[in-house]
Amino acid sequence: MRRKASLILLALAVFFTALSPLLRWYAFPRLAKIPANQYQDMVLEAKNATLLDYGTMQAKTVPKVTIVQTLKGDVDAAKKIDKTAGRDVVVWDGLSYVQGPDGKMVSSIPERYIFDAHTQDPVHATGEMVDGDPVKRDGIEFKWPFLTQKRDYEYFDAQTRTTNPIHYKGTENFRGVKVYYFEQTIPWTKVPFPKTMPVKGITPESVAKTGTTRWYTTVRKFWVEPVTGAPVYGEELHKEELRGGTLLGDRAKVTAFAGDVKMREDYIKHTVALVKSNRTLVLLMVSYLPWGFLTLGLLLLALSLYLEARSRRPGDPAPTEVQEPEPVTA
């Protein structure tokens, strides 16, 4: 009986011990992914910002500019690209809608971001764009990969349509969550006018005819929870200028927007709570379960060996063997 029990325990010990690395290094990279149907919104605010009044072409200080950012996964598009790319893909349709203090639209920039659901590596397919312009991302955007490392990443900037390094600057604690702080500076760069302008009748083409150009610089800051790769907080020191051309009269440049853009407080709380919950799920697969299974496997192995040893103790009656009678010689 002990013999049988020790064999069952041995099978279970091997089962749980083998499950530990299989779960961490085989199952986790295949199971952990961004859902294709994800939908999320985010509100950011720039208080006491500078905003251009397109009626008077004068920059003025306004109490608040609000940016509403929505990301919506297009499942049908993801399925189509899955087949050609041969991997799990997420297609995010995004909209950055900027609203002035009077509630009127300042700018509205759509984009389509296609990436690998597991690694967040960009995937290139028809439809990848920013504000209608085809783009080719060579880095991440919005989210870092699962198990983010303490290193620089390539990050896509939608305004300049370029990919540049975003630097790891250190580990911090943000509202009880361990986070990696990343920072990227985009120097003054000439960028296209948004396709949707705040004043009716003004189009990017009509502005281009005046010779006026749009320039932009930003310092982008992200505090990223490393297990999930999700930013729990973000800030941008964002500046835009119009330069040259007849639109500005005798002025060389005018500020179109300047402000310190920060996540709204209720969205920070919501994001921190969401990331904490998702972090537990990821840790379950990369840490809690693998270590738990390994410990359980070793305990079961020890128990199995103990039972086996007891079954072989010399004090115990030896199992009786049926002996065949020896032939008797006459």
Place this chain on the structure above:
Amino acid sequence: MRALIAATTGLVLAFALVLTITAMGSPMGKTSPKPLLTTVPAHP
């Protein structure tokens, strides 16, 4: 010999379980009917 068979059984079952779970994957679901926002939401 019986110990070897028991250990192999455990190993095969572990592989079978993990391969089955990863092969099943997770459903993709459907695209959310919610629109891309052009108004400021009151709360998350």
